[in-house]
Amino acid sequence: MADNKDVLARRVEEACLNGWPALKTVWLDGWLLRFSHGYTKRANSISLLWPGARQPGEQIRSAEAFYTHHGLPTIFRLSSVSSQDIGTALDEAGYGPGEDESCVLYRDLAAAPPYGEHGVAFVQPSLDDSWFEAHARLQKFSPATAAHARALFGAVAVPAGYAVSPAEDGRPAALAFGAAHDGIVCINAVATDPAFRRRGHAYNAVSALLAWARDEQGAKGACLPVVAGNDAGRSLYRSLAFSTEISRYSYRRKVA
Structure with a gap:
């Protein structure tokens, strides 16, 4: 067993x-x-x-x-x-x-999720043009890639939340996406505008998703993938209590 x-x-x-x-x-x-x-x-x-x-x-x-x-x-x-x-x-x-x-990192949501100290992030219950356009801009998508990405977000069949941490002028400073399934929220698409880095905005956006998942979706845990060598990302997620490495994966492709 x-x-x-x-x-x-x-x-x-x-x-x-x-x-x-x-x-x-x-x-x-x-x-x-x-x-x-x-x-x-x-x-x-x-x-x-x-x-x-x-x-x-x-x-x-x-x-x-x-x-x-x-x-x-x-x-x-x-x-x-x-x-x-x-x-x-x-x-x-x-x-x-x-x-x-x-690495796929995991944290228990039994304890209160952390909240940001540098502003208030919010979670939208559906994908709208403003969130996606900000996401496409931060990721520097081509028109074709943007169309494929929009379709992929539209294919999510489980409850999803779209977090925004706004800058003082109202512009999206950081974004994150979460989808809840069977008591676990999976966090993806965390991105910060380079003009607003190191100000806690990504922390705020992920925190807002954790709170949304726990309070509105009944989630008991949270997970997210991060490239093993991404030291900055792993440091951010440690600060958000993602302390358990639950699994690892890598890719192998056919050599031409």
Whole structure:
């Protein structure tokens, strides 16, 4: 029987998949194939949720055919949550080494979530043009990428909140997005306007989402992914009590 940490890790993985969905998905013998016109690796990669009946090499070739059909590179998202190890099969199939190693951090929301000290952030219950336009500007999206990103946010099927920490002049200084599923809120898309960095705005935006998730969605925990080498991001999240690393994942892509 899985211990409590393993059960929690699987619940967090599920919350992350639902909180950052794909525009199209295919189930293939225990693997989840996700397609979103190339916008973000997470929404355009393969997650191994449980071992299938096929041999890994055969399964890899079947998955590659789907990505070729969609005009996308075949990318595997390999998580420590998965019980299936296909590293050798990927080596033999010509996949490169792991890249973009990321940590999934977790915190309990039983204690009162922290609140910012530099202003008041607020959470919108739906995606509107002002939030998305600010997000697209901070991320420097091209028109095509903005269209794909807007569609991905529109594909979220669980309760979602869109946080804004405004500057003194009313401009969005920092943004964050959260989606709540099965008692866990997954935080994504945290971004700060360079003109307002180091003023606590990202802290405020995430804090507002934690409060929204706990008070309005009944969430008991919160999770978020962060690139393992992102020292600034990890420092921010430590200050927000994300002290437990629940899992790690990295990507492997087919070498041309």
